[in-house]
Amino acid sequence: MAVGHDAREAMMTGRRSDGTPVRRPLSPHLQVYDMLQMTSALSISHRITGCAWAFGLIFLVWWLGAAAAGPRAFHNAAWYFSSWLGVLVLFGMTGAAWYHTLNGIRHLAWDAGWGFDIPTTYRSGRWVLIGTAVATVLTWIIAIVAWAR
Numbered sequence: 001m002a003v004g005h006d007a008r009e010a011m012m013t014g015r016r017s018d019g020t021p022v023r024r025p026l027s028p029h030l031q032v033y034d035m036l037q038m039t040s041a042l043s044i045s046h047r048i049t050g051c052a053w054a055f056g057l058i059f060l061v062w063w064l065g066a067a068a069a070g071p072r073a074f075h076n077a078a079w080y081f082s083s084w085l086g087v088l089v090l091f092g093m094t095g096a097a098w099y100h101t102l103n104g105i106r107h108l109a110w111d112a113g114w115g116f117d118i119p120t121t122y123r124s125g126r127w128v129l130i131g132t133a134v135a136t137v138l139t140w141i142i143a144i145v146a147w148a149r
Contacts, residue, residue, distance in 0.1 A: 039122075042125050049097075049099050052096040056093045059089065059093070091140065095132060095136045103128050109124070
């Protein structure tokens with residue numbers, strides 16, 4: 001009986017510029033990460049909120065374009081953003097903005113060499129989550145109070 005070869009083996013071999021063979025290491029993939037571990041979950045969430053920010057730029061461009069296009073276009077955009085779906089999108093974008101910002105500050109602290117030990121990593125992760133919730137709710141309270149005036 002023939003022994004099957006792992007298809008990934010082909011991706012691990014290569015040649016140097018002088019033609020000598022070399023084995024390349026494979027990067028770990030999602031299977032090696034514990035998705036319920038706080039550090040993994042926060043890292044993945046940071047990337048997801050970065051993508052959400054990029055997607056949210058579509059709404060910003062739509063709103064700015066509608067403001068430049070005239071009263072009718074702006075009225076249509078304002079109608080969408082005041083609908084339940086628009087408010088939900090804006091609330092989600094607010095949460096994504098705060099999370100990505102606070103976790104980005106955490107990453108800057110890591111770049112400065114602070115917070116690599118496990119207890120500090122978990123503590124700063126908890127503070128990012130708490131800060132995101134508090135800042136998102138405070139942002140909306142301030143916005144609603146200012147809008148109601």
